[in-house]
Amino acid sequence: MKAIVKTSPEPGGLALTDVPTPIPGETQVLVKIKKTAICGTDIHIYNWDAWAQKTIKTPQIIGHEFVGIVETVGKQVTNVKPGQMVSGEGHIVCGKCRHCITGHPHLCRKTVGIGVNMDGVFAEYAVIPCENIWICDERISQDVLSVLDPLGNATHSALSFNVLGEDVLITGAGPIGLMCIPIIKRAGARNIVVTDINPSRLEMAQSLGATKVVDVRAEKLTNVLASIDSMTEGFDIGLEMSGSGAAFADMIDNMANGGKIAILGILPDDTKADWSKIIFNSLTLKGIYGRQMYDTWYRMSALLQSGLEDDIAKIITHRFDYRDYEEAFQLMESGHSGKVILEW
Ligand code: NAD
Numbered sequence: 001m002k003a004i005v006k007t008s009p010e011p012g013g014l015a016l017t018d019v020p021t022p023i024p025g026e027t028q029v030l031v032k033i034k035k036t037a038i039c040g041t042d043i044h045i046y047n048w049d050a051w052a053q054k055t056i057k058t059p060q061i062i063g064h065e066f067v068g069i070v071e072t073v074g075k076q077v078t079n080v081k082p083g084q085m086v087s088g089e090g091h092i093v094c095g096k097c098r099h100c101i102t103g104h105p106h107l108c109r110k111t112v113g114i115g116v117n118m119d120g121v122f123a124e125y126a127v128i129p130c131e132n133i134w135i136c137d138e139r140i141s142q143d144v145l146s147v148l149d150p151l152g153n154a155t156h157s158a159l160s161f162n163v164l165g166e167d168v169l170i171t172g173a174g175p176i177g178l179m180c181i182p183i184i185k186r187a188g189a190r191n192i193v194v195t196d197i198n199p200s201r202l203e204m205a206q207s208l209g210a211t212k213v214v215d216v217r218a219e220k221l222t223n224v225l226a227s228i229d230s231m232t233e234g235f236d237i238g239l240e241m242s243g244s245g246a247a248f249a250d251m252i253d254n255m256a257n258g259g260k261i262a263i264l265g266i267l268p269d270d271t272k273a274d275w276s277k278i279i280f281n282s283l284t285l286k287g288i289y290g291r292q293m294y295d296t297w298y299r300m301s302a303l304l305q306s307g308l309e310d311d312i313a314k315i316i317t318h319r320f321d322y323r324d325y326e327e328a329f330q331l332m333e334s335g336h337s338g339k340v341i342l343e344w
């Protein structure tokens with residue numbers, strides 16, 4: 001089969017390669033991949049940054065966002081059948097540790113990432129453990145089903161704190177920050193302010209229903225706040241979706257006392273924030289890794305079935321044949337896109 005493989009430990013270093021089609025083990029599922037989406041993580045691997053250098057072992061098939069059709073299943077698999085349309089949770093957990101056996105597998109210390117610590121899904125076929133398979137509602141478009149993984153990141157973050165009647169700041173209007181907007185609107189947020197440094201992404205944020213968008217290169221968030229009549233005490237809830245230390249520091253400066261922040265963006269080690277504000281203003285910070293298994297999957301599927309699908313479809317801006325992956329990666333890296341899909 002054809003697969004997109006990170007062949008060499010250097011920037012770029014991807015090749016469309018002929019590799020053996022994997023054979024599913026007794027508890028595994030072989031999926032014929034239909035569509036995959038490119039994640040920020042794939043861009044880190046493409047760019048071969050410090051994180052990728054210490055994490056990825058070449059050669060490896062990359063990618064973890066997918067939808068496909070079940071081709072065959074291992075002997076012991078009973079939860080899914082050939083022909084079903086499926087996506088899957090990209091984090092494989094141990095199933096034995098305290099968190100795994102007490103219903104919190106998203107906190108497993110032995111988590112292994114598909115397409116990160118093992119071969120991924122940017123291929124004609126992929127093998128997935130049956131526990132990680134999510135059977136899809138076939139009324140939802142395949143494009144949207146291919147981005148359930150990042151939509152799960154957004155859902156997990158956005159529903160971490162009760163936003164009903166609250167004022168919410170989203171720093172970063174990348175695909176995941178954008179996905180948070182229609183979710184928290186549905187969950188009853190009052191004002192939704194979104195910051196970025198990319199005008200085209202801020203335009204998307206506006207069209208998805210943000211109350212106000214702020215290009216932080218041109219405007220100070222604090223000044224913008226003063227222009228929203230109903231907001232006098234700062235943001236009740238923050239969703240850090242940029243991975244920018246400057247954005248995080250700005251968020252800390254603009255939170256109401258007692259505010260709560262979910263951090264999904266991968267902040268640099270040298271990120272500085274005003275600790276006295278975090279402490280004396282009684283802020284709560286919550287790190288978010290992946291999706292809550294499988295609460296997030298149920299909630300986002302229900303949201304998609306009740307109208308969220310149309311909003312998520314707007315965030316998918318480009319589609320490429322998998323053979324044109326190089327062009328797709330360069331577009332994604334440029335920031336002039338929402339979500340980019342590879343069709344197999
Ligand atoms: P992305 O890189 O496409 O989006 C980040 C956005 O932040 C971009 O639009 C960028 O222009 C914007 N930005 C940069 N500097 C900014 C600033 N100073 N102020 C405001 N915005 C700024 O990423 P994404 O795919 O949407 O993911 C969001 C973040 O979440 C990334 O940091 C990603 O690495 C991280 N992530 C974490 C997990 C997890 O499990 N914790 C999972 C997936 C992604």
Ligand code: ZN
Nearest residue numbers: 094097100108
């Ligand atoms: Zn575990």
